[in-house]
Amino acid sequence: MSSIEDYISKYKKTGDRKWFALIYEQTMPRIYRYFYFKTMQKELSEDLTSEVFLRVYINLKNTSLDGKAFISWIYRIAHNLLVDHFRKENKAGQPAREFSDNTRVSDEEVLKQESSYLKKELDLQRPELLSAIDTLTGLQKDVIMLRFVEDMDYTAIAGIFGKNRGTIRGIVFRAVEKIRKEMNRSDG
Amino acid sequence: MDRKTQRIIDRCHKLLENGFSLDECLERFSSFDREIKDYFSIAEDIKKLKKLSPSKEFTKNSLESIISRAGSRDAPEKIAPAEVSPRRLILRPAMIFMAFIVISVFSFAGTLFASQESMPGETLYPLKRSFEQFQLNIYPESLKGGLHLRFLGNRIQEAEILLAAENDIDPSLIDELIVEMDRQYWSCSQYDCMDAVHEDDILDSIDSIKNRYRSRYGKEAGPDSSTGHYDMGRNGKEKDSLNGGGTGQGKGNGGQGGGN
Numbered sequence: 001m002s003s004i005e006d007y008i009s010k011y012k013k014t015g016d017r018k019w020f021a022l023i024y025e026q027t028m029p030r031i032y033r034y035f036y037f038k039t040m041q042k043e044l045s046e047d048l049t050s051e052v053f054l055r056v057y058i059n060l061k062n063t064s065l066d067g068k069a070f071i072s073w074i075y076r077i078a079h080n081l082l083v084d085h086f087r088k089e090n091k092a093g094q095p096a097r098e099f100s101d102n103t104r105v106s107d108e109e110v111l112k113q114e115s116s117y118l119k120k121e122l123d124l125q126r127p128e129l130l131s132a133i134d135t136l137t138g139l140q141k142d143v144i145m146l147r148f149v150e151d152m153d154y155t156a157i158a159g160i161f162g163k164n165r166g167t168i169r170g171i172v173f174r175a176v177e178k179i180r181k182e183m184n185r186s187d188g
Numbered sequence: 189m190d191r192k193t194q195r196i197i198d199r200c201h202k203l204l205e206n207g208f209s210l211d212e213c214l215e216r217f218s219s220f221d222r223e224i225k226d227y228f229s230i231a232e233d234i235k236k237l238k239k240l241s242p243s244k245e246f247t248k249n250s251l252e253s254i255i256s257r258a259g260s261r262d263a264p265e266k267i268a269p270a271e272v273s274p275r276r277l278i279l280r281p282a283m284i285f286m287a288f289i290v291i292s293v294f295s296f297a298g299t300l301f302a303s304q305e306s307m308p309g310e311t312l313y314p315l316k317r318s319f320e321q322f323q324l325n326i327y328p329e330s331l332k333g334g335l336h337l338r339f340l341g342n343r344i345q346e347a348e349i350l351l352a353a354e355n356d357i358d359p360s361l362i363d364e365l366i367v368e369m370d371r372q373y374w375s376c377s378q379y380d381c382m383d384a385v386h387e388d389d390i391l392d393s394i395d396s397i398k399n400r401y402r403s404r405y406g407k408e409a410g411p412d413s414s415t416g417h418y419d420m421g422r423n424g425k426e427k428d429s430l431n432g433g434g435t436g437q438g439k440g441n442g443g444q445g446g447g448n
Contacts, residue, residue, distance in 0.1 A: 024251050032242045046246045050254055057258045122236045129233045148234040177189045179230050
């Protein structure tokens with residue numbers, strides 16, 4: 001089975017769109033999930049996903065990325081785009097949902113709207129998981145999502161956020177501990 | 189969660205990656221049973237988010253839309269060249285040319301200034317001599333005598349420095365200076381550039397240099413007399429005087445007989 005590395009190399013060599021389509025097919029759902037996890041809004045996540053791949057399409061040929069570096073690069077684009085999005089939203093007078101490494105990005109209202117859809121869609125055994133995740137900071141959410149949903153190792157995640165491996169490992173354990181406590185409180 | 193628990197969980201992660209089951213991990217680290225279960229139960233729940241996917245419509249159409257948007261975003265950049273005003277088109281080369289001229293002039297002036305302190309055998313010395321020649325070409329006749337006198341002074345000073353040097357000096361350098369001294373002295377005298385006292389001092393210096401050259405290198409400076417070299421030192425002046433029926437006595441012989 002061909003890997004994303006092969007697709008990238010073939011696309012850069014030939015410029016044939018069919019290779020870009022395969023890259024897109026493999027990576028687009030991951031980026032969509034990243035945005036959805038952060039915004040809890042389907043349409044916004046789709047728009048932002050499109051914008052990420054537009055940038056990838058324009059710039060990929062001029063890069064010297066292999067498979068792993070490509071994944072880090074694409075998540076960095078997504079992360080930066082989300083930061084820009086929330087900055088613009090704040091400037092436009094939307095309710096303040098400041099985005100930084102230490103702030104939450106989804107709010108109660110949005111979460112309520114989406115939770116029933118998620119419970120049904122994801123078949124969660126413990127629906128309170130979503131509320132617990134929502135108590136995490138922006139960076140904790142990013143890291144948790146990349147670690148458990150996208151199965152990325154600490155080193156790869158560290159590369160995306162420009163932090164060291166130990167820091168990312170610490171963030172994962174603190175986030176899981178926080179989720180556990182939140183869920184126990186809900187149970188209690 | 190303490191550090192030890194974190195390490196155990198990391199080891200469980202490794203075991204799972206290597207094909208072991210969670211039960212095997214729990215068995216191996218039974219004292220951490222509750223912590224491991226809690227952690228992996230939360231991790232499994234979060235993993236369910238993998239099921240999240242964009243709408244079918246988005247999945248179907250988004251790539252085409254991205255490619256067409258990319259085309260329209262590229263187009264203006266390729267078609268519209270950066271506009272440059274005509275004034276700027278003219279000014280830019282003119283400014284580059286002016287900068288080039290200014291830099292060249294300053295560089296040359298700096299080099300010329302530095303060359304004035306140079307000595308025979310050094311890289312900049314030919315420039316110093318060329319500049320002297322240039323001055324002789326452009327100065328009016330009334331000032332040329334003064335220039336010859338100054339250049340004569342320069343040659344005497346250079347020869348004195350070379351002769352005083354303790355390390356080995358190429359004799360041809362001093363030889364060439366002596367020839368040049370004679371030439372400058374002769375040219376200077378054509379313009380009546382010095383009074384008698386001044387002239388005596390200069391002739392003393394020239395003779396002293398020639399004598400030291402002779403005693404150090406065991407030969408006369410410049411081409412020998414048979415080749416037509418003119419000797420404008422005191423000895424030469426005496427020769428001229430003798431030829432012309434003059435007194436014939438003097439401080440000649442390298443200034444040795446000045447007191448007689």
